[in-house]
Amino acid sequence: MSHIAHPDPPPEPTPEEMASALADLEQLANQNSTVAVPSRPVASGETKRVRKLRAEVAEAHLLADLQDDDAPLLLDTAKVRKRRKAAQEAARLHALAQDPEMRAWQCARMRQLLVTAALVSLTLALAWSTAGVQHFAADGAPAWSPAWIFAWLVEPFLSLALLVVVGARAYLGTRGQPLDDPKLVRIEWLFLALTLAMNAWPYLPFVAADFSLSRLVLHVLGPIVAVAIVTALPIILAAFAGLDHGPTGTPTTPSYRANAATVDKLTDRARDLIGAGQLSVDAGADKFRRALGCGMDAARAVRDALRSNPA
Incomplete structure (x- = not known):
């Protein structure tokens, strides 16, 4: 069996070699410390939380300074301006209502309205009594016979004649010239009496075969309303004519003065x-x-x- 030869181990370094190697390493370290190595900047201590708090403090100081200024409180809001406008409008309307010319215009307008309503009511009241007068004038004539047809004309021509007199008196009363001639008053009452008599006669207790109080009242209702309007209208117009609206300034229209x-x-x-x-x-x-x-x-x-x- 062959014998394999192993290499000899390296010799141990001497103390001089060890000292020289350590000196080289120390010199290399010193060189590396002088090289500028890029690094992140060192923070000054103001983190995100600190910056947020600093902004809040600065905002609070500004708000405290602005709160001492009352300028925003002197400005009117939209609601205040709306109320102020309404108040000024109401004050001007009130002042206008106290003006004599305005009061005279309001009086004339109301008087015209009342006269119109009275004449319309009078016309309807007379129209209400037309059927009763036709029944009286027809005197049992057959329907659509000449007597029956002409009986419908009795109340209209009586009503038109009455409305001529009442309308003339009403108009002249609104002009401050009441028409109180006794002849016209007697003519009014004659027409009203005829209308009332013709409406009531067929339904009176000793004339009607079957007396009914409700039927009698319904037929005399129109003439009674007409009598009431004709009686009340001149009194109302006289009261309007006697109104004093106070002294006026410069009149817009020439006023009547008796010579x-x-x-x-x-x-x-x-x-x-x-x-x-x-x-x-x-x-x-x-x-x-x-x-x-x-x-x-x-x-x-x-x-x-x-x-x-x-x-």
Whole structure:
């Protein structure tokens, strides 16, 4: 069997060699320490949390300074401006309502509305009684016979004649010239009496074969309403004519004033009525207007003339 030869181990380094190797390593380390090695910058200590807190503190200082300024409180919000606008509008409307010219316009408008409603109601009341008058005028005539057809015309021509008189009195009353002629008043009552009689006659207790109170009331309802309107309308218009709206500034339209000659004549006539005991010197302008049949302006002038010179 052959013998395999092993290599000899390396010799141990001497102390001088060890010292030399350590010196070389120390020198290499010193060289590496002088080389600039790139690295991340060192943080100054302000983290994200610190920066956030610093911003909040700065914002708080600014808000504290701004809170001492009252400028935002002096500004009107949309709601305040809306309320202020409404308040100013209400104040101007109130001031306008106190103006004499505005009050006169409102009075004229309301008077026209009342007169229109009264005339419409009167027309409907007379139309309501048309069937009753036709039944009375037909007197049992067969339907569609000449007498039956012409009976429908009785109430319309009576109503038209009545509306002519009432309409004229109403219009002149709105113009401050009431029409109180006794003849016209008697004509009104004659037409109303005829309408009422023709509606009620066939249903009276001693005339109707089968009396019914409800039927009688329904047939006289139209004439009764017509009587009420004709009676009340002149009183309402006289009250409107006597309204005093206060002194006006510069009139927009020329107003009527009675001339001196008319006032003198009416004053003499009023003295005669006072001497006869039919009128008092202390009466109001409306009573002078009724007694003399003149306008409200002339009545006021006569009243003032008598009070200043009663003799």
